[in-house]
Amino acid sequence: MTKRIYVLNGHPGETSLSRSLSLAYAEAAQTAGHEVRVTHLHDLTFDSDFGNGGYQNTKPLEPALDQVLEDLAWSEHVVLATPMWWGGIPAKLKGLFDRVLLPGRTFDTRKKSFGLPRPMLSGRTARVLLTSDTKSWLLRFVYHNAILNQLRCQIFSFVGIKPTRFTQFADASHPSDRTVSRWLSDARSLGTKAA
Secondary structure (H helix, E strand, O other): OOOEEEEEEOOOOOOOHHHHHHHHHHHHHHHOOOEEEEEEHHHOOOOOOOOOOOOOOOOOOOHHHHHHHHHHHHOOEEEEEEEOEOOEOOHHHHHHHHHHOOEOOOEEEEEEEOOEEEEOOOOEEEEEEEEEOOOHHHHHHOOOOHHHHHHHHHHHHHHOEEEEEEEEEEOOOOOOHHHHHHHHHHHHHHHHHOO
16 A cells, blocks of 8 residues: 655755765655655755744745645654754754644644544654664663654644654764665665565
8 A cells, every 4th residue: 555655855965874864764665655845854945933923823835845835744754864962852843743733733623532632633643753863772771762752642633643653763973884874774665665
C-alpha cells in the first residue's frame, strides 16, 4: 500500500546530516512507489517570530508557510529530520511550528476533549530522524527524553499526528564516513517501508 509522505528537513543550514538523511529517506520512499513531498527549512522564507499576534489576531502566513500547511494536510505520514541543539530543536524549526500549527488549521479550540482542543490532523503518523551528540541512554535517563516528549506529545500528538516514532543518530558532530553510510542506509530502509 502506497502512502503520501511529507518529509521536512528541519535543519536551518543549507547542507547538513539532517538534509542527507531526509533525502535518503525520500528517495527510497519514491523508489518504493510512495508519493513524496520534501521541504528544506533552509529554503523557507518566513518570520519565525509569532510576536504579539495571538490566536485572535494571527500574523498572515507567508506563502512558504501556507505550502507547509498544505503539505501536512495532504500527507498520511510525516517525517521530520532534525538536530538536537541545547536539548531542543533549532529556533527556526520551533518558529515554523509556532507559526503554522494554528487553531482552525491544525486544532479546534471550540471542541474540546479532556480540556484539550480537538486535533485536526488526525489519521497521520510520524517518524523523527534525530541527530545529536547525546547518546540515547543519556537522553533517556539523564534528560528524561525531553525532546522526544516535546515532539511526540506537545507538538505532533497535540494536532493529531500519532504515533510518532524516533530513530536517533548519536555522536553526530564528527561521525566517520562508515557511520554516515550506515545511517543513510538506515534512513533508506525506513523510507522503503514508509515507516
